[in-house]
Amino acid sequence: MNCIQYIKKCYQKLKQKRDGQEESYRLSTQESEGQKKKTLVLDLDETLVHCEFKENQNFNYETILDVWHRGVLYNVYLCRRPFLREFLKQMSVFYEIIIFTAGYESYCYKVLQYIDVDKHISDYFARQNCIFVNGNCLKDLTILDRPLDQLIFIDNNPNAFELQPDNGLLIPSFLDSDEDECLFRLIPFLKFMANKQCVKPVNKFMKDYESIYGSLFSDSHITLQCNVDGEEGSLNEESCIIVENVPKHRKTQTLMNDKQKRNQVQQPRSQSLFSG
Ligand SMILES: [Mg+2]
Numbered sequence: 632m633n634c635i636q637y638i639k640k641c642y643q644k645l646k647q648k649r650d651g652q653e654e655s656y657r658l659s660t661q662e663s664e665g666q667k668k669k670t671l672v673l674d675l676d677e678t679l680v681h682c683e684f685k686e687n688q689n690f691n692y693e694t695i696l697d698v699w700h701r702g703v704l705y706n707v708y709l710c711r712r713p714f715l716r717e718f719l720k721q722m723s724v725f726y727e728i729i730i731f732t733a734g735y736e737s738y739c740y741k742v743l744q745y746i747d748v749d750k751h752i753s754d755y756f757a758r759q760n761c762i763f764v765n766g767n768c769l770k771d772l773t774i775l776d777r778p779l780d781q782l783i784f785i786d787n788n789p790n791a792f793e794l795q796p797d798n799g800l801l802i803p804s805f806l807d808s809d810e811d812e813c814l815f816r817l818i819p820f821l822k823f824m825a826n827k828q829c830v831k832p833v834n835k836f837m838k839d840y841e842s843i844y845g846s847l848f849s850d851s852h853i854t855l856q857c858n859v860d861g862e863e864g865s866l867n868e869e870s871c872i873i874v875e876n877v878p879k880h881r882k883t884q885t886l887m888n889d890k891q892k893r894n895q896v897q898q899p900r901s902q903s904l905f906s907g
Contacts, residue, residue, distance in 0.1 A: 669825055670777045671726035674786035675734060677804040679715055679814075680742060683708045684866075691807050696745060700737045700866055707738065707866075711746055712805045718814040723751035725825035729775060730755035731784070731791075733768040738866040762794075769793050780829040783821070797832035803848050816847045
């Protein structure tokens, strides 16, 4: 997002606040009416990055971001998913890229500043635009004001697809594995989808594609079931409870292998203050 877009967004928010519509807003139309791209909506946490909020010797973070939120300074330990920069660069040719996260806006903005130095991401929607039902975070794609038959939504949390399941593409969760290739593997599929008249249902297209070219995500999928209650003090996809294949950081995995993977007890992650 460039300076002018940011100022426009601030103005929009002020206007909506004045009009009593603070909780959501609509995107501006795409810049060139004659060259409309399809829309790629991306979740942030465990889809594009993994962040923690305490120092953790098992977490191989690459940078620490300072995030101010409601008068409190948080240290955010961040690791990008491998191939992220290349993924955004290539996808921006075919898609308008929008972030939709359950994390707070202050956190999201700071993370995007770091991961999107080339400004491939057009806009973002944050926690105030999510719907929380029974602890589950739902993301309503209609607030983006984009045709749904031209929109693909990638998230690591299947709950996020509940309102528009035909648009969803479930990606394995990322913690900090250097060997993760999910974004790299998605590139040819998303290029293939960019030529379709209608991208729904995404899952059906993906199955057809995989029947020809092989499975996109061949490793065992890690699924995080996220319960997000929107409590204060949480800036990202907080309260994520791991319900399947307890994911471990690389160092932890090594230790686990050495110890014959004993006692895979479900446990809450402590890292999430902001995510979505
Ligand atoms: Mg996520």
